[in-house]
Amino acid sequence: MDESDGTQRGGRGGIQSLHRAFDILGFVGRFDVVGATRIATELGLSVSTVNNLCRTMVDRGYLIGRRGQYRIGPAFSVLATRWNPMLALPEIVVPVLQELSEDTGQAAVATVLTGMDARVVAFEQGHGPVGTPPPRADRRALDLPTGTVLVALSRRPQWPEFVTDCVEHAERPLSREKLFDELERVAMTGICGRRSSEPHGQTALAVPVWTAAETVACAIGVSAPTYLADEGLEKRMRDALVDAAQRLSVELGADDVPPVAPEFTWGVTH
Secondary structure: OOHHHHOOHHHOOOOHHHHHHHHHHHHHOOOOOEEHHHHHHHHOOOHHHHHHHHHHHHHOOOEEEEOOEEEEOHHHHHHHHOOOHHHHHHHHHHHHHHHHHHHHOOEEEEEEEEOOEEEEEEEEOOOOOOOOOOOOOEEEHHHOHHHHHHHHHHOHHHHHHHHHHHHHHOOOOOOHHHHHHHHHHHHHHOOEEEEOOOOOOEEEEEEEEEEHHHEEEEEEEEEEEHHHOOHHHHHHHHHHHHHHHHHHHHHOOOOOOOOOOOOOOOEEOO
């Protein structure tokens, strides 16, 4: 087996043995426990290479291994708890949001999930003649397109709780069925779009930013006053937003960024 090809997918540079070790960690992290043979098959490595690398990571506490079966170890979990998106993401996303706002002339935002809420980690005011007011730091997740993207793509088992929370605290009656339908659409297309029924309301788009192991790090969005959002501006917003999310995803370590569907169904602002 030519393992050099299997470990340089996408033209990766650097130290290939480290790439292999991190590929293994990412793969093992998707399971409660997984065997060396499956790891080798999925990653294009020999079983002996997998076992050698895994034994080293077992010695360092990043994996727990028993009879060729591996699971994530305590050292890895300690590292994972050090990731604080509220502290780490602004430095990365702010320059991209500034470019997004300049490209579209509209406001741009990045959010993460904290419990049942969507929390704004960065916001860039629009450069057009009419500004978009900054969102509150914390909003119920499904109130925002960015929050809806995060719930749709990373919290499927908790959809009922998010829908209930949204319905119970909404300022006007909302349909549970329509909220579930929107989550399904966003999960399939990778994009959430909402238009206000009021001309002076907002038209907003949101997409995910991915990181390694098909994990969503945050969601970014762009919004404009509805009376300005003609077909041309909406296309420019979508194209610039998808490009910005792609660049951020690569910077955050995503090897294969899931595509955003070219067509999607617009929802209505809550």
